[in-house]
Amino acid sequence: MTRVANEDAGSTRRARANALGWGRRRGAWDPDDDADVDVLNDARAHGYCVYSHADWAHAYVSADGEHLYEATTAFGSAPDELRAGTLYRVGPGLFERGGKEYAHMLDGDGMALRFAFSEDGESVHFTSRYVRTREFIEEEEANEVVFRGTFGTMRDGGPLANAFDLHTKNLANTNILAWGGRVLALYEAGQPVRVDDETLESRGVDDLEGRLEPGQYFTLGLSEPIGSMLESSAGLGGRAFTAHPHVDANTGYLCGWGWKSQITAKAVEISLWEWDREWNEMGAREYVMEGCEAAPHDFGVTNKWYVMIQNRLGIDPLPFLVGVKGAGECLISQPEEPLLVHLIPRSTARANGDVSSSRPVVAEGPRESFEIHVALAHDGPPLSAGRSTDGDDDDWVTVYTAGWDKLSPGVFLGEWGSSDPWPFPVPTELTPDFNNIPRTLLWMYSVNAATGEVRRQPAPGCEDLCIDHPHVSPLYEGKRECRYVYASLSNEVRVSGPPLGYVRVDLKTGELQKWYASNRSFCEEPVIVPKCNGAKEDDAWLVGLIADHTEDNPSGVSRLVVLDCARIDAGPVCSIPLRNRIPHGLHGMFVPR
Numbered sequence: 297m298t299r300v301a302n303e304d305a306g307s308t309r310r311a312r313a314n315a316l317g318w319g320r321r322r323g324a325w326d327p328d329d330d331a332d333v334d335v336l337n338d339a340r341a342h343g344y345c346v347y348s349h350a351d352w353a354h355a356y357v358s359a360d361g362e363h364l365y366e367a368t369t370a371f372g373s374a375p376d377e378l379r380a381g382t383l384y385r386v387g388p389g390l391f392e393r394g395g396k397e398y399a400h401m402l403d404g405d406g407m408a409l410r411f412a413f414s415e416d417g418e419s420v421h422f423t424s425r426y427v428r429t430r431e432f433i434e435e436e437e438a439n440e441v442v443f444r445g446t447f448g449t450m451r452d453g454g455p456l457a458n459a460f461d462l463h464t465k466n467l468a469n470t471n472i473l474a475w476g477g478r479v480l481a482l483y484e485a486g487q488p489v490r491v492d493d494e495t496l497e498s499r500g501v502d503d504l505e506g507r508l509e510p511g512q513y514f515t516l517g518l519s520e521p522i523g524s525m526l527e528s529s530a531g532l533g534g535r536a537f538t539a540h541p542h543v544d545a546n547t548g549y550l551c552g553w554g555w556k557s558q559i560t561a562k563a564v565e566i567s568l569w570e571w572d573r574e575w576n577e578m579g580a581r582e583y584v585m586e587g588c589e590a591a592p593h594d595f596g597v598t599n600k601w602y603v604m605i606q607n608r609l610g611i612d613p614l615p616f617l618v619g620v621k622g623a624g625e626c627l628i629s630q631p632e633e634p635l636l637v638h639l640i641p642r643s644t645a646r647a648n649g650d651v652s653s654s655r656p657v658v659a660e661g662p663r664e665s666f667e668i669h670v671a672l673a674h675d676g677p678p679l680s681a682g683r684s685t686d687g688d689d690d691d692w693v694t695v696y697t698a699g700w701d702k703l704s705p706g707v708f709l710g711e712w713g714s715s716d717p718w719p720f721p722v723p724t725e726l727t728p729d730f731n732n733i734p735r736t737l738l739w740m741y742s743v744n745a746a747t748g749e750v751r752r753q754p755a756p757g758c759e760d761l762c763i764d765h766p767h768v769s770p771l772y773e774g775k776r777e778c779r780y781v782y783a784s785l786s787n788e789v790r791v792s793g794p795p796l797g798y799v800r801v802d803l804k805t806g807e808l809q810k811w812y813a814s815n816r817s818f819c820e821e822p823v824i825v826p827k828c829n830g831a832k833e834d835d836a837w838l839v840g841l842i843a844d845h846t847e848d849n850p851s852g853v854s855r856l857v858v859l860d861c862a863r864i865d866a867g868p869v870c871s872i873p874l875r876n877r878i879p880h881g882l883h884g885m886f887v888p889r
């Protein structure tokens with residue numbers, strides 16, 4: 297009976313989608329074609345991955361300079377919890393130097409954004425500024441590409457000009473952390489760069505009180521003590537810092553980690569730390585991820601464990617060494633190998649009252665999978681499972697993560713840099729073509745620390761959704777009772793596409809609340825801000841950044857929006873238009889007054 301009902305729903309959906317034009321090559325609608333404009337402006341197409349690559353291609357056009365201005369609300373007022381608070385965001389913002397376009401949008405130089413909300417909630421003071429790393433300053437002065445980028449950007453002159461230069465540029469373009477009086481622009485293949493909390497002026501590398509050794513983030517494992525001296529003089533043996541630290545709601549501690557790759561041993565050396573808000577170290581742990589050549593992008597923190605998912609990627613370093621490819625282009629997908637889940641005992645577990653775990657657990661997960669952004673991890677089985685009666689609840693760990701349902705063999709991320717020609721002009725070839733990219737779902741992992749069993753399935757209600765950048769209320773990170781995940785939403789038809797709206801997922805029931813901005817609007821990662829004295833988990837605000845493309849503004853203009861987490865489907869309660877289009881960014885953080 298259920299199957300028949302599903303088939304009916306499926307055929308209805310297909311008929312409706314075909315009537316709206318779904319089934320063509322995704323993104324091939326031309327905004328300048330009258331018939332296509334009807335589809336692009338038709339709200340009935342929401343959820344069907346209807347968009348134009350002519351619009352989306354502006355996502356990775358360089359920013360039109362740095363800005364400093366006041367922006368006022370178009371409607372609504374910023375709620376109390378945002379007033380006098382500050383939203384920081386960062387993303388790649390510059391994609392060429394001296395007339396030479398970078399090789400990949402992820403090689404874009406970081407641009408930090410600051411939105412300072414006014415006391416009355418009627419405006420924001422907006423600042424955008426490039427993160428001026430040492431490399432950025434040198435390239436700015438030379439007005440040419442001087443350093444190699446991670447994903448293939450090279451100096452002019454071919455391999456002869458790039459071979460055996462192992463220094464890659466710190467792009468400072470991935471995340472921004474505001475903690476304990478510091479604002480740090482993060483890049484996982486480099487060290488944090490401190491920026492001024494008001495002006496965003498760069499203040500140099502922050503080595504976290506000497507925890508991050510200088511140099512490129514890999515070691516050749518040469519005999520000591522000569523090995524360290526040789527590597528240090530060659531600019532190697534350094535330690536990078538994750539772009540995804542987490543604040544654990546159970547302790548209030550910042551949890552983060554540094555890493556270096558042991559090239560010859562094929563292992564990643566990881567140092568995990570926890571800090572209070574004064575940057576006092578509250579815990580530390582060393583861990584070596586054996587058989588691993590590329591550090592995880594994100595991780596989760598439960599009361600007992602640090603949870604790291606090791607995607608299966610190998611490295612073929614020769615093309616990097618001889619100056620033919622960037623280091624990131626040398627990553628080779630290994631879909632035939634099972635993904636590994638590492639449960640690393642948390643250094644502060646004793647403080648949390650949980651001392652049962654003292655040995656790391658490495659559990660095999662599915663093949664052909666790739667996980668990227670962790671929304672939440674907690675001890676115990678999933679919320680949707682209720683409480684079991686067999687007494688093994690304490691053995692389970694649950695992780696919700698965005699990930700691909702298909703990891704293809706070959707060069708990792710290679711498809712992110714390729715596109716077939718479009719039937720209209722595009723401002724840059726750097727913007728990824730979603731026809732070549734796997735879709736991203738919200739996955740639910742259940743891991744048994746005692747038996748090593750790993751179960752992976754779509755999170756409740758998420759079987760058809762393409763999402764990314766999932767987050768929970770910061771008051772609920774690491775807690776099993778956490779019920780709601782918020783994410784940017786692309787579509788509901790199981791295909792890869794740009795983010796066109798936001799979704800709230802009820803992890804207990806699978807109920808969804810969805811809101812689409814429009815088929816010509818691209819939505820960045822949501823940042824969740826709890827309401828003051830909120831009694832319920834969804835007493836919170838979702839702060840989003842959206843780039844709208846219209847007939848009047850075909851190259852796009854950005855706006856800041858605020859949605860009520862209890863009514864995502866009602867759309868924004870406040871909208872603050874900006875004057876310019878901001879390149880599609882990555883991650884951010886809100887600091888209350």
Ligand SMILES: [Fe+2]
Pocket residue numbers: 470539540593669882883
């Ligand atoms: Fe990320």
